[in-house]
Amino acid sequence: MNRKTMTRVAAAGAVLATAIATAGCAAGSTDEGPITLQYWTWAPGVPAVVDVWNEQNPDIQVEVVQPAGADDILAKVLAAQRAGEGPDMFAAEYQKLPNFVVSDAAYDITDLVGDAKGDFTDSTWGLVTIGGSVYAVPQDTGPMIFMYRADLFDQYGLEVPTTWDDYAALAATVKEVAPTSYLGGYPDDASTFIAYAQPLGAEWWSTDGDSWSVGIDEAPSQRVAEFWQPLVEQGLIDTTHFFTPEWNTMMNDGTLLSWTAGIWAPGAIASVAPDTEGLWRAAPMPSWDGEEEVGLMGGSSAMVGKTSKHPEAAVKFLTWLNGSQEGSSLLAAGGLFPASIAGQESLSSLEVPAIVAGQTDFWTLAADIASKTAPITWGPNVQVAFDTYGDGIRAATQNGGSYVDVLAATQTAVANDLKQTGFTVK
Amino acid sequence: MTSDTVPAAGTAPQRRRSARPVLAPWLFLAPAIALFALFLLIPMGYAIFLSFVALRVEGGAFGTRQQVFVGFENYVTALTNPEFVASLGRLAIFGLIAVPLTLGLALLFALLLDLPGVRATRFARTSIFLPYAVPGVIATLLWGFMYLPSTSPFNYVLELVGLPPIDFLGPTGVFGALANIAIWGGVGFNMIIMFTALRSIPSEIYEAAKLDGASEWQIAWRIKIPLLSPALLLTLLFSLIATLQAYSEPMTLKTMSNSISYSFFPLMKVYRDAFGVDNISGAAATSVVLALGTLIVSLLLLRVLQRRTFEEVR
Numbered sequence: 001m002n003r004k005t006m007t008r009v010a011a012a013g014a015v016l017a018t019a020i021a022t023a024g025c026a027a028g029s030t031d032e033g034p035i036t037l038q039y040w041t042w043a044p045g046v047p048a049v050v051d052v053w054n055e056q057n058p059d060i061q062v063e064v065v066q067p068a069g070a071d072d073i074l075a076k077v078l079a080a081q082r083a084g085e086g087p088d089m090f091a092a093e094y095q096k097l098p099n100f101v102v103s104d105a106a107y108d109i110t111d112l113v114g115d116a117k118g119d120f121t122d123s124t125w126g127l128v129t130i131g132g133s134v135y136a137v138p139q140d141t142g143p144m145i146f147m148y149r150a151d152l153f154d155q156y157g158l159e160v161p162t163t164w165d166d167y168a169a170l171a172a173t174v175k176e177v178a179p180t181s182y183l184g185g186y187p188d189d190a191s192t193f194i195a196y197a198q199p200l201g202a203e204w205w206s207t208d209g210d211s212w213s214v215g216i217d218e219a220p221s222q223r224v225a226e227f228w229q230p231l232v233e234q235g236l237i238d239t240t241h242f243f244t245p246e247w248n249t250m251m252n253d254g255t256l257l258s259w260t261a262g263i264w265a266p267g268a269i270a271s272v273a274p275d276t277e278g279l280w281r282a283a284p285m286p287s288w289d290g291e292e293e294v295g296l297m298g299g300s301s302a303m304v305g306k307t308s309k310h311p312e313a314a315v316k317f318l319t320w321l322n323g324s325q326e327g328s329s330l331l332a333a334g335g336l337f338p339a340s341i342a343g344q345e346s347l348s349s350l351e352v353p354a355i356v357a358g359q360t361d362f363w364t365l366a367a368d369i370a371s372k373t374a375p376i377t378w379g380p381n382v383q384v385a386f387d388t389y390g391d392g393i394r395a396a397t398q399n400g401g402s403y404v405d406v407l408a409a410t411q412t413a414v415a416n417d418l419k420q421t422g423f424t425v426k
Numbered sequence: 427m428t429s430d431t432v433p434a435a436g437t438a439p440q441r442r443r444s445a446r447p448v449l450a451p452w453l454f455l456a457p458a459i460a461l462f463a464l465f466l467l468i469p470m471g472y473a474i475f476l477s478f479v480a481l482r483v484e485g486g487a488f489g490t491r492q493q494v495f496v497g498f499e500n501y502v503t504a505l506t507n508p509e510f511v512a513s514l515g516r517l518a519i520f521g522l523i524a525v526p527l528t529l530g531l532a533l534l535f536a537l538l539l540d541l542p543g544v545r546a547t548r549f550a551r552t553s554i555f556l557p558y559a560v561p562g563v564i565a566t567l568l569w570g571f572m573y574l575p576s577t578s579p580f581n582y583v584l585e586l587v588g589l590p591p592i593d594f595l596g597p598t599g600v601f602g603a604l605a606n607i608a609i610w611g612g613v614g615f616n617m618i619i620m621f622t623a624l625r626s627i628p629s630e631i632y633e634a635a636k637l638d639g640a641s642e643w644q645i646a647w648r649i650k651i652p653l654l655s656p657a658l659l660l661t662l663l664f665s666l667i668a669t670l671q672a673y674s675e676p677m678t679l680k681t682m683s684n685s686i687s688y689s690f691f692p693l694m695k696v697y698r699d700a701f702g703v704d705n706i707s708g709a710a711a712t713s714v715v716l717a718l719g720t721l722i723v724s725l726l727l728l729r730v731l732q733r734r735t736f737e738e739v740r
Contacts, residue, residue, distance in 0.1 A: 072701070074704065075700075075701035075702075075704070078704060098488065099704070101488055101490070102483060102488060102489070102490060102491055103481075103490070103491055103704060104490035104491065130488055131486070131487060131488035207487040207488075209487070210485075210486045210487050211487060212487055239684075241684070244681060244682060245571070245574065245577075245682065246574060246575075246576055246682075249576055380488075381703065383702050383703045383704075384703055387688045387698065387702065387703070390688075391687040391688055391689075394684045394685075394687075395687070397684070398596070398597055398684055398685065399597070417703075420503075421481070421482060421483050421491065422482040422483035422484065422489075422491075423483055423487065424487075
């Protein structure tokens with residue numbers, strides 16, 4: 001092409017480039033008017049509740065974005081914040097909270113939450129208090145329950161175990177009356193294991209002033225490990241990891257007679273084994289020595305992002321969503337087990353989950369269990385513990401290694417990782 | 427490039443150097459250069475920068491992590507990490523099974539398809555190439571269900587015959603299982619490369635060989651394979667690089683097997699470091715080490731084999 005055309009093309013290109021560059025700047029400035037907050041979450045029932053808020057609050061509009069599941073949201077939020085475009089609010093599991101705080105992703109909302117503390121039990125509020133400051137509003141919790149196939153228990157003449165020793169004996173009985181079935185699985189991932197160890201007072205992480213202590217291979221955890229090892233070695237317990245295709249099949253065809261998991265278990269079972277509707281019942285988790293407190297598995301809270309420009313509005317929304325009677329009862333209707341006291345009280349007006357249809361006291365039982373949960377402190381490197389434990393326990397089951405050694409290896413890995421990041425570890 | 431004068435008919439065109447700078451080639455290249463810089467050069471530079479910094483906590487049990495310069499500390503940690511070295515070892519086992527079998531089978535099929543008088547070549551070529559078109563994750567899921575004890579057709583047949591089932595997803599079987607998926611997907615692509623190279627060999631050579639009384643087997647062994655050495659080198663290089671980057675197959679199979687850990691292969695460890703535990707600097711250092719290793723292996727391979735293969739062709 002000749003010189004004239006080339007000059008015109010170059011000029012057009014320069015104009016285009018400038019336009020693109022300045023367009024980015026223009027979007028940033030806002031004047032007073034309705035503000036829009038971005039809320040990242042994965043829970044399916046939340047958008048419907050947010051619609052109710054948006055109707056009632058035209059000056060604070062909330063936009064729900066569902067960018068990732070619980071496992072990936074840490075990486076996505078950190079990446080977005082480091083790029084300068086983090087969300088105003090996002091959901092985070094309790095075990096990830098310290099990680100967010102230490103990665104400088106969380107806004108300190110201690111001064112903004114006001115009276116919301118009264119909407120929750122002390123141990124639930126403790127889950128979002130880190131180093132004396134509040135960083136999130138609890139949304140749902142996962143106290144452990146024992147889900148079992150009532151029809152098969154009746155068929156084989158089995159009784160619901162109340163202690164873990166009963167459970168061990170029952171596992172052996174199951175193998176006699178139904179050789180191809182298993183009573184249940186073992187804690188082959190750290191969140192289940194920690195939930196089992198919590199009632200015994202296990203403290204995988206604890207703070208002492210400015211330093212951390214790691215207590216993964218202490219006596220309570222060792223007791224749990226030593227309980228499960230012989231059961232697995234004798235083949236009394238199934239070793240398939242939950243939510244794998246094999247495990248889904250076993251839940252469907254009655255090979256697995258029970259599952260101990262968080263209070264969200266009914267919804268999870270319904271999604272993998274919908275044909276077993278009505279055949280399951282829920283009971284309190286077996287206890288070690290008759291204690292009433294149970295462990296927690298999962299459960300999430302809602303945090304305010306460090307880069308948010310409207311933290312007060314965000315906190316106002318979050319305390320309504322999770323703490324108020326209206327918000328948390330809507331969440332409950334949407335399928336979450338709410339962390340707030342008002343929310344749990346509202347459950348009694350709901351239908352029991354279809355998977356346990358026929359157990360009319362399900363919600364009363366759930367609320368009772370949820371009121372007595374054991375406290376727990378999570379450290380800033382929970383993922384290291386989960387990965388090391390998960391890999392280690394599965395290798396030990398495959399190769400016949402000792403579970404207590406897995407705990408020791410996890411202890412070393414977690415303590416070293418904390419030291420390498422710069423924390424003081426006692 | 428245009429010039430102002432049109433040569434008169436019947437005379438040889440006269441090349442006159444134009445005094446204007448030549449912009450057209452650069453304009454054509456500009457999009458490719460821009461994309462290359464944006465998506466390859468800049469991220470690579472950033473990753474190398476990240477490998478020299480790290481996030482360290484300052485102050486208190488819940489102090490926040492700040493980015494500090496740490497020099498080569500990430501590299502030392504990466505290279506001395508026993509998990510990393512173990513993952514390289516596992517990768518070596520996987521590669522030793524997958525690469526020779528892939529290339530051997532590809533060569534065999536290419537030679538078979540090149541035989542005179544072979545029929546149904548188009549069907550054969552398509553069906554051998556088809557697995558390559560299946561995305562890695564889907565192929566792994568497909569094979570994964572064929573490996574799972576409860577849904578495996580192979581174990582079903584073995585049970586019918588009375589033989590013990592094979593544990594495809596156990597600690598030793600999983601290497602063969604992963605290699606099988608890689609071989610199944612890789613044979614087609616490599617076979618096409620070799621087949622195309624075979625097709626470009628002039629047929630006079632074969633005629634001369636037949637006149638001398640060579641059989642098909644001798645032709646294959648003495649003529650075709652030596653003439654294929656550039657293609658063989660190329661496919662070997664591709665296969666090695668692909669092996670070093672194996673990621674989607676073990677990650678997908680991990681959900682079905684107890685034997686695959688978070689750091690089974692080096693790239694899985696890099697992903698977990700970067701996005702699982704937020705140690706992006708450590709992951710950057712590991713990936714730089716991997717990239718350098720791949721580069722060195724490729725250069726060595728080319729240097730050692732290039733002279734032999736390319737000189738023979740000349």
